[in-house]
Amino acid sequence: RVRPLTCTETRRGDQRVVHSLGDGTVHVSAARHNATFGFSAVFDAGASQETVFEGSGMRQLVELAIDGFSCTVFAFGQTGSGKTYTLMGPLTQTQNQLAAPGLLGLMQRSFACLLEQSRSCGSDLVLSASYLEIYNEQVRDLLSPGPPCALPLRWSKTHGFYVENQLSVDFESLETIANLLQQGSQRRRTSAHALNRHSSRSHALLTIHIRSRAHHLPMWLPQPSTYPSKQGTLCFVDLAGSERVKETGSSGELSVEANNINRSLLALGHCISLLAKPRGKRTHIPYRDSKLTRLLARSLGGSGITLMIACISPSSRCLSETLSTLHYASRARRVTTRP
Ligand code: ADP
Ligand code: MG
Numbered sequence: 001r002v003r004p005l006t007c008t009e010t011r012r013g014d015q016r017v018v019h020s021l022g023d024g025t026v027h028v029s030a031a032r033h034n035a036t037f038g039f040s041a042v043f044d045a046g047a048s049q050e051t052v053f054e055g056s057g058m059r060q061l062v063e064l065a066i067d068g069f070s071c072t073v074f075a076f077g078q079t080g081s082g083k084t085y086t087l088m089g090p091l092t093q094t095q096n097q098l099a100a101p102g103l104l105g106l107m108q109r110s111f112a113c114l115l116e117q118s119r120s121c122g123s124d125l126v127l128s129a130s131y132l133e134i135y136n137e138q139v140r141d142l143l144s145p146g147p148p149c150a151l152p153l154r155w156s157k158t159h160g161f162y163v164e165n166q167l168s169v170d171f172e173s174l175e176t177i178a179n180l181l182q183q184g185s186q187r188r189r190t191s192a193h194a195l196n197r198h199s200s201r202s203h204a205l206l207t208i209h210i211r212s213r214a215h216h217l218p219m220w221l222p223q224p225s226t227y228p229s230k231q232g233t234l235c236f237v238d239l240a241g242s243e244r245v246k247e248t249g250s251s252g253e254l255s256v257e258a259n260n261i262n263r264s265l266l267a268l269g270h271c272i273s274l275l276a277k278p279r280g281k282r283t284h285i286p287y288r289d290s291k292l293t294r295l296l297a298r299s300l301g302g303s304g305i306t307l308m309i310a311c312i313s314p315s316s317r318c319l320s321e322t323l324s325t326l327h328y329a330s331r332a333r334r335v336t337t338r339p
Pocket of ligand 2: 238
């Protein structure tokens with residue numbers, strides 16, 4: 001998704017170097033770079049939030065999650081490229097101020113779609129949500145009250161990787177889940193001194209757990225003593241900014257942060273590169289290299305269905321980050337999973 005030029009970029013006269021050519025391709029043209037990339041869908045600066053929801057396959061993903069699949073949506077790209085805007089819409093300055101309905105992001109649209117479906121199938125769905133962030137290689141719960149504390153990440157044969165003691169909150173209405181999202185995001189932002197620095201340095205994962213009781217069999221058929229149920233998940237991942245943090249000048253706390261982000265995004269990129277190889281030629285996938293890859297192991301390589309949204313700025317000043325995001329996305333596109 002290419003975002004529009006911001007006011008600042010327009011004011012200082014930045015050139016647009018990214019153009020969507022329609023037919024799922026995006027073209028980058030600058031003095032020494034000329035490259036075309038193809039994707040399942042490309043959204044230009046003029047694309048509305050609604051268009052992105054309908055055109056990205058997000059609605060189908062919600063339906064698959066209801067059907068019991070593990071579904072994941074990632075937004076990635078450099079800081080300021082539109083990841084949070086795509087997932088949640090424009091952030092409002094105060095907590096009580098809501099974004100205009102037309103600007104709501106993929107998350108709120110998915111919640112609405114999910115609850116609509118839930119109502120139409122006779123409320124046979126049990127819904128709950130958890131919201132975590134990974135900051136400096138520590139997993140924190142964004143829903144539990146009190147100061148954020150680090151939670152242990154464990155592995156079990158039956159569950160794979162999981163976070164111990166994470167809070168999972170049941171919800172039945174759009175209002176409740178929208179509030180959980182709002183509160184969690186607020187905690188993510190206000191735990192830093194600088195307003196935007198923290199959120200762009202942390203990965204945030206909101207997971208919806210969907211349990212559906214199987215429909216009752218018609219009366220004339222033999223009734224089983226227990227009804228089998230399906231369990232699906234829908235996970236939204238807002239990744240930390242992918243820009244290279246300059247090694248020089250960052251010291252102490254900042255360089256620890258930078259190292260941790262680079263490490264986890266590199267680990268993610270590495271897993272994706274290995275997963276993109278043909279199945280017969282694959283070696284061991286190093287999910288254990290970072291907390292992020294451990295938490296995403298199932299969505300990335302196993303039985304999950306994953307939508308990746310690469311967010312880029314059209315500005316000439318972002319050229320090298322844009323190219324790196326597009327290359328990353330091209331590799332990710334070759335990964336196949338077995339849902
Ligand atoms: P990120 O989460 O990648 O750091 P943001 O989502 O915060 O970036 O976006 C940076 C700025 O650009 C914000 O002011 C946001 O409102 C604006 N923006 C991003 N994408 C769009 C878009 N598609 N249309 C209009 N404004 C956008
Ligand atoms: Mg953001």
